[in-house]
Amino acid sequence: MIPLDLTPFFHDRWWIVAIKAVFALVLLLLLTLFTIWYERRLVGLMQHRKGPTMNGPFGLLQSLADGMKLMFKEDFTPTAADKVVFMIAPFVTAVPAITAFAVIPISGVVRIPFTDITTPLQVTDLPVSVLFIVAVASIGVYGIVLAGWSSGSTYALLGALRSSAQVISYEVAMGLALVAVFLYAGTLSTSEIVAKQAEPSVTILGYDLPVWFAVQLIPSFLIYLISMVGETNRAPFDLPEAEGELVGGFHTEYSSMRFAMFFMAEYMNMITVSALATTLFLGGWHAPLPFNLISGLDSGWWGVLWFLLKVVLMLSLFVWLRGTLPRLRYDQFMRFGWRWLIPISLGWILLVATFRVGRREGWFATTAFWVIAAVVFAVLIGLSFFGGGKEEQPAPVPEQGDFDAFAGGYPVPPTQGQQLPELAQVLPGEPQVLAKERRDEGEV
Template identity: 60%
Template sequence: MNESLAAFGNDPWWIVGVKTLMIFVFLVLLTLFNIWWERKVVARMQHRIGPNVHGPFGLLQSLADGVKLAFKEDIIPKAADKVVFVLAPIIVVVPAFVTFSVIPFGPEVTLFGERTPLQLTDMPVAVLFVMAIASIGIYGIVLGGWSSGSTYSLLGGLRSSAQMISYEVAMGLSLVAVFIFAGSMSTSEIVAAQRDLWFGLILAPSFVIYTIAMVGETNRAPFDLPEAEGELVGGFHTEYSSLKFALFFLAEYINMATVSALATTLFLGGWHAPFWLDRVWDGAESGFLPVVWFLGKVLLFIFGFIWLRGSLPRLRYDQFMSFGWKLLIPVSIGWILLVSTVRVARNEGVFDSGPLSSPGVLLAVSGVLLVAVVGSFFLPAGQEEEPGASTTYLEPRAGGFPVPPLPAGGAVRGAAAPLVFAGDDDTPRSPRPAAGASAGVNDG
């Protein structure tokens, strides 16, 4: 067993129970805070006040809404498969809690007289464990949509399954570069490997791809297509109410915290102090203070979720799927090849001397160039006009107003003339094509 993993598995049973209870309480309280925070931030963006009545600064509003939701009438549709309908929210919410079991909150501390790491457990394939457990939640969403006996819910469940599977591929590929550079899949060892330099800096493309994929993975705006209210009336949980709907809601916000914590662990140094404060402050990474650094980085990602929801409109489903399969996945594969090449070159001693003595510098420069090249595909391109084609816009007569142009025949292919209102009686009169011209105006 690796030395970094030797500290796990030796805790007394009651310490394991205390850690489990602490993680559960932390996630529930974090969910209540995130709901309040999202309402306040979006309200500020829209020049509103937001929750400000229940509790100080409205902090108890989320708790009041949760209690109200739990005591509302629980309705099960007549056409629903009752057993699966009840089990689906449980299948969604349980993996959301389990994934936090391998997230490191801090270094080893003394807890109730016992020396233990601030992490429930760890394993050599901890990151793969997170991905595998998180994938189980997809079954709950699909089964919830199928068991509702509603076409809208079924379509929302199918959308969600296709969306989450597609973006899990891009997310998994973005993590391969981290595994190659860290030499491990253990979360605690990956955090230890970032003590000097965060992977978010030297593996910038992986970081960007992961942040995009984690928004699609959690079904958050602008990728909240399974819950498209204008198309699916709420998506896979349309027929759910009361506590079962609250479980879906709880799972969504815990999944936000999970992917944010994983991003912090893999790319932003985990619980290590930001801006390398540990080099000028000896106590920056001692005791329970690293929990503050970890929580601050997680809240930074969650703020990004909120900012996106208040800023961007929802994408079309075909655009969203094309973006994942045709851009994110190919770029991820190309970046993995580049990182693998640099890794082999470092093992062969290519970076021992010379201007490329640091592989991190080479990866950082390559990453910036790759992001710039990919970003160039999103620049607006100028629209080229067909040679010889032109569109004539005619001014309407007095008393009339222009309307969208209608196709009209003429000598020039593709030209169109607007329908105008002419005359004193505002009678609509269609344009009459003139010989040798694209369109004319009715003189009558």
């Protein structure tokens, strides 16, 4: 494999690097404001509502209005909180999402306006850029854990513990989904993975066309899509902040701008994982078919347009899931990750690695390989149909005794066919539980 050439990044002047860093930061902040508005508008469309309309044209300034409202809200710190950690936790959550965007290629080589200087529209690149993004993104969960622990609240602590278990579980599946991309691209550099997807892979009607990894590695792409929703704590996997169970989860005790930092970090993380999906699976900043066949539309500043369109497409998936699916139970969510996503990812990596080695060694040209593959396939099919074993017998239903509506002190409605026993007469001011005890002791 040819070593990564980082010369274009090292030869940039300091002010060019500063301009690219500011451009990436401003783009991320603007995308955050846009995503908040876009989610409300799209969910409103799905639910036959208009969404925000009052502030600015089409309600585009609604996100700024929300920021101003949060800025002037009362900011308080609970008495039982660890004040230093309580104050730092929101920043620990937001900063990693901003840092990870530094190695995302927003476009190819562009010319800076009013100058003759050309530079890649990417702050920097590393031989292990994807691992850098995964590592930095995982730091964000520390902010959530610290926020829940430092709040001095049971609900906040439970939300923090849920978030840590959730992120660890789905980061494993996400990392395994990316292994297949590394095997195909032969590199962990984001710019080289994008360049690899631009290489012609198939010939159709005389045209040599590239094929994105989202098509070549469909199982990895689907596993990544599911994992990124769990990684960002978004519906239907928003269990760390389940308001029906935990009031508000890890940010229950936060208000004003510190709450706004958590709110903004959630959307920044959505944008970061969407940009990573665009880079690794959707060809990055390169134009899709048929625009990549038109000269000039697949280079320069046009790459920013294609990159943003793909990121918005991925953000639409987040909004679609939120407006469609109900929240899962926590045990269902964890079981899905450990019992299905991770084993499927491991099996898929084994298949991809076998295919890559077999293609290089020429296994597919031999008859013995196909005979062995057919035998293995037949055995697996036979086991799936005939190896199920005995069916589990349903557990016997215990006989129902006398129905007691006040068992445990809480009245419950009777089920179909059950008869309520005669209750003791409740004396004035006496709880029904005491009346039940008098009846059980035979006093009435």
